[in-house]
Amino acid sequence: MFQEKIINDEILAKMSLENIFKIFNDNVFPMLNEEERKYCEELQQFCIELHPKIDKSKDVYVLFPELGKNGYLQRINEWKDFKPYGMKKEILLGTHISILDPQLELGRVASGILCANPTFHYYHYGGTGDTIYKVQDELLSGQKVGCIGITEPERGSDAVNLTTRCTKTNEGVIYNGEKVYTTNGPKADYFCCYGVYDTGNPRDTMVQGMIAREFGVKTERLKINSVPRVHIAHTILDNVKVPKEYVLADDGLGYTRLFEGLVPERLSIMS
Numbered sequence: 001m002f003q004e005k006i007i008n009d010e011i012l013a014k015m016s017l018e019n020i021f022k023i024f025n026d027n028v029f030p031m032l033n034e035e036e037r038k039y040c041e042e043l044q045q046f047c048i049e050l051h052p053k054i055d056k057s058k059d060v061y062v063l064f065p066e067l068g069k070n071g072y073l074q075r076i077n078e079w080k081d082f083k084p085y086g087m088k089k090e091i092l093l094g095t096h097i098s099i100l101d102p103q104l105e106l107g108r109v110a111s112g113i114l115c116a117n118p119t120f121h122y123y124h125y126g127g128t129g130d131t132i133y134k135v136q137d138e139l140l141s142g143q144k145v146g147c148i149g150i151t152e153p154e155r156g157s158d159a160v161n162l163t164t165r166c167t168k169t170n171e172g173v174i175y176n177g178e179k180v181y182t183t184n185g186p187k188a189d190y191f192c193c194y195g196v197y198d199t200g201n202p203r204d205t206m207v208q209g210m211i212a213r214e215f216g217v218k219t220e221r222l223k224i225n226s227v228p229r230v231h232i233a234h235t236i237l238d239n240v241k242v243p244k245e246y247v248l249a250d251d252g253l254g255y256t257r258l259f260e261g262l263v264p265e266r267l268s269i270m271s
């Protein structure tokens, strides 16, 4: 496709990543402490080295392991030895990756924050076993891709009145329903999905589950032209059986976790 050029070469040559970071540093560094400035300098070095390796004809997912090696899939929570961490570091990370490659940033947030953040909540609130640690490591190393399934075709902004139904069994929970706009969905290995036991009482019956694709999740890619290197799905949960150890929050606790998680998750999306 022919692309019209509206910026002349002399100006284009100056729009380098290095120069953009110089402008960023001039404006933002006065508001940061020494640890934060050092963190930004390391991030900038990482971005400058990764930039020439980015092939814009390829999906963003090939870059996830590069982020993972440096602990840059997320920085809200402590993971391995990657320091510093915390909400401010996450916002700085998001700002830098957005400058480097905005589509990579969209994919990163969906996997590293929207899907992985609930794994930290799980253990914070007393979850046990190693299963979710394994999911967490796979997501944050960039070896596996994650997504979140809240939005449904007929619900949109209403994240409370879900129509996805959960049924409790001796082995775990069965999900039946549909999600839309699932960022990373068509490529995802893990789906952090919400459903309810009783559609008439979602607040007291919401479930949060980490669903592996192999449990039976089906996805169809939606055509979202503005982000061609990110895959966004219509997600079908047809009798998907989720074993107990993958149920992150049960019996209404899913509702608490959803809204608790939305605060850091939306801050991260904002950045």
Ligand SMILES: Cc1cc2nc3c(=O)[nH]c(=O)nc-3n(C[C@H](O)[C@H](O)[C@H](O)COP(=O)(O)OP(=O)(O)OC[C@H]3O[C@@H](n4cnc5c(N)ncnc54)[C@H](O)[C@@H]3O)c2cc1C
Pocket: 110, 147, 148, 149, 150, 151, 155, 156, 157, 158, 180, 181, 182, 183, 184, 224, 232
């Ligand atoms: C590119 C993209 C990626 C996304 N990724 C994900 C994802 O990974 N996982 C996921 O679960 N969801 C995802 N979403 C869904 C997104 O969070 C929803 O689109 C959003 O919640 C709004 O839903 P909707 O688009 O159906 O709009 P609607 O809910 O139909 O809203 C339409 C308009 O009405 C307004 N409105 C709605 N309700 C009210 C109200 N009560 N009072 C006043 N105004 C109101 C809204 O502000 C909006 O302007 C994604 C969406 C997009 C576009």
